[in-house]
Amino acid sequence: MSEQAVSPEATFSVVIPLYNHEPYIESALQSVFAQTVQPIDIVLVDDGSTDNGLSLARQLLADFPDAIVVRQDNQGAHNAINKAISLSRGSHVAVLNSDDLLKPYKLERCARLFRANPDIDLIFGRVEIIDTDGAFVERNETTDWLARAAAFYRQCGNLPLALLNENFGVTTSNFVFTRRLWEQAGGFSNLRYCHDLDFLMAAARYGRLLYDARGGTHISYRVHPTNTIKETLEKVHLEIAAVIVTALDRETLGLASTNIQGMEQRVLRDMIERKGLASLVASLVPFRRPFEQRGEFYAGISGNRERNATQPETARRERPAAVPAVPMQPIRVAVELSNFDRGGLEKVVLDCAVDFRRCNVEPTIISCGDVGHLGAIARKNGIEVIALPKEDRESFYKSIIRDRNIDIAMSHFSNVGYPVFRDMNVPNITFIHNVYAMLRDKALEDFLIADKFVDRYISVSGLATDYVVQKYGIDRQKIETIPNGLIVDEHRTRRDQQPADRAQFGVNGNDYLFLNVASYNLHKAHYLMAEAMRLILRKRNDIKILCVGNVIYPPHIDRLRADIEEWGLSDHMLMPGYFDDVAPLHKAADAFLLPSLIEGWSIAMNEAMYYGKPMILSRTGGAPEVIEDEDIGILVPNEYGAVTNLDSHVLDRIGYEQRKFQTAPYLAHAMTRFADNRDQWKERGKRGHDKIMASYDFSQVTDRYVALCREVLRCRK
Secondary structure, three states: OOOOOOOOOOOEEEEEEEOOOOOOHHHHHHHHHOOOOOOOEEEEEEEOOOOOHHHHHHHHHOOOOOEEEEEEOOOOHHHHHHHHHHHOOOOEEEEOOOOOEEOOOHHHHHHHHHHHOOOOOEEEEEEEEEOOOOOEOOOOHHHHHHHHHHHHHHHHOOHHHHHHHOOOOOOHHHOEEEHHHHHHHOOOOOOOOOHHHHHHHHHHHHOOEEEEEEEEEEEEEEOOOOOHHHOOHHHHHHHHHHHHHHHOOHHHHOOOOOOOOHHHHHHHHHHHHHOOOHHHHHHHHHHOOOHHHHHHHHHOOOOOOOOOOOOHHHHHHHOOOOOOOOOOOOEEEEEEEOOEOOOHHHHHHHHHHHHHHHHOEEEEEEEOOOEOHHHHHHHHOOOEEEEOOOOOHHHHHHHHHHHOOOOEEEEEOOOOOHHHHHHOOOOEEEEEOHHHHOOOHHHHHHHHHHHHHOOEEEEOOHHHHHHHHHHHOOOHHHEEEOOOOEOHHHHHOHHHOOOOOHHHHOOOOOOEEEEEEOOEOHHHOHHHHHHHHHHHOOOOOOEEEEEEOOEOOHHHHHHHHHHHHHOOOOOOEEEEEOOOOOHHHHHHOOEEEEOOOOOOOOHHHHHHHHOOOOEEEEOOOOHHHHOOOOOOEEEEOOOOOOHHHOOHHHHHHHHHHOOOOOOHHHHHHHHHHHHHOHHHHHHHHHHHHHHHHHHOEHHHHHHHHHHHHHHHHHHHO
8 A cells, every 4th residue: 555645844924913902912922932833934014003012012022033023004904914924934824813812732733734634725713712801701792603603504514605604713813824825815805894704705715614623722812892893883794795795606605506596595595684784785786896806896895995094092982892701600510430540531530630620610529439549649639539438328429519519510431420410400411431332231221211311421532422322312412522632741741751671571672562551451452462463473573562551350361361372472462561651661662552342532542642653543432533544543444343333242242252353464464564664654653743732632622521511501500
């Protein structure tokens, strides 16, 4: 199989139009300095400000060698952006308005998306709202509008049409685009309020748009009294109507035929009438010009034409006050799990609890079983961990909920507290990890009965979501799919550690070493790995697997070790046991291997990505979401085929009883490909690190958990 060529890396320019934003420009620039991928230049154009913002910007950029700062007479934001882009050098451009903030991973995330989608010309993502002081706004008119706009897109499925309905891209600060697109579009049009919407329509016409709905928030959009969009509503509506009229054709909106008809026609009609723009749109249609000549059409409509740039204070006084933000109230959450000792699921609970406090959430962890290693770490971090007694659990549980004023409960693979939550009117969010195919008999019956007591589910992968929807009939609308992530700061210090000594495991310098980090649980496909290794040893002996993990059921593992010895695999399938810190093992290994029969979302997979290791994974859990077209590894098929073919009986039969596997040749071939092309896969593995940093930082995951908690609480109220 030929390997795909890597497209050239994008280089980014950040361009900043500045106008009377002295209070905000420092935080805006700091958000650029904090980018995990730095721009090759920053170009700031001051559009005739009358405050001290320009002087402050010059001071802040004095030590940035590739910064350009220029001043011009007031000509409008579109002109300042175009001027800045003309002075920049990057292949791709990120606009940042001087009152907004880029998230630290914004450019890195876009770099990965452009690399994975070379035909994309413009990327924008989700937006969070902040107030004048930079505080996060949980809910106001702007957040409600954004939620409605995104819901419309999910319903209609046509991105340009949905943006024309409501511009949930919100602002040019959200856009990262190719220089080619900017040139072909003729730059940003002379519109005061809608130059961003017009540019999105140009991007839809001349290139391809990508809305990054899954990658965390891209920017913080500041709502304050001097936002331009808060000026005269009539002028705003006039510009919106002009952009709608200009965009009304198949080529821009990506419609199926030359005539707008069917669903699209109804959507457009309803959209225009709902906005109250029907008569305005009709009056402008006779004056419409071809898209390439839209600048002439906009000339007599733009809100810039009558603007008196010499009276900024008067204009500012006429604007309405900002919509008051709803302050973020603290949330007290009870987190229930079956035990709190070791394991991937338990590590997710620990990571989440530690990060919750950043989001004004106070966790209490309730273990229905043992409290061990990870519970001790949680307590060292000041998190309350409570082990339920074996007797009188319900009354004890109720006292916890009552005494700590618990607002909401989150359950991980455990349902002991369901009756308590119901009786005390505490909403519940239940996680769907890799439990989905392990339920049988009474446990499955209890899961289905308990559905009516669960307000929402969090599923950790798309395959897990598909399973419970198709197999168990759970309402998809109740499920929020949120992948797990990695606490990056926790691993930064470990990355400097020395690699483990391969010789201590009997691994030679020329051996190709796969690391398998998973519990010694036969659902992790240890016998499949053993058969693949037997196939490999017929032709070569330089490939080895280092399996590390804790023992789940000793009799199973005793038999596995005996079989490995009998089959002559002891020197090639190594099982030294559990290691508290696997970072040195990742550094010593060449690649990561996890052909598991079932996963929700593997934390070990995320760790391997962080350490830049190419991976061989079975098509389960989140594996198909992180390995895309063999960019960072190889997906091998599952023994059972489609995920819905799996149930607890199939899982146990394959894991505990089966010794011959149809998929063993696929696994052996993938492992051999890695060993035969070491340098190539080493380079691909490095892209996994890029993916973790851009898409799977645990802080993004926690933000989504907390947002869902607040949504559930609002619905209950």
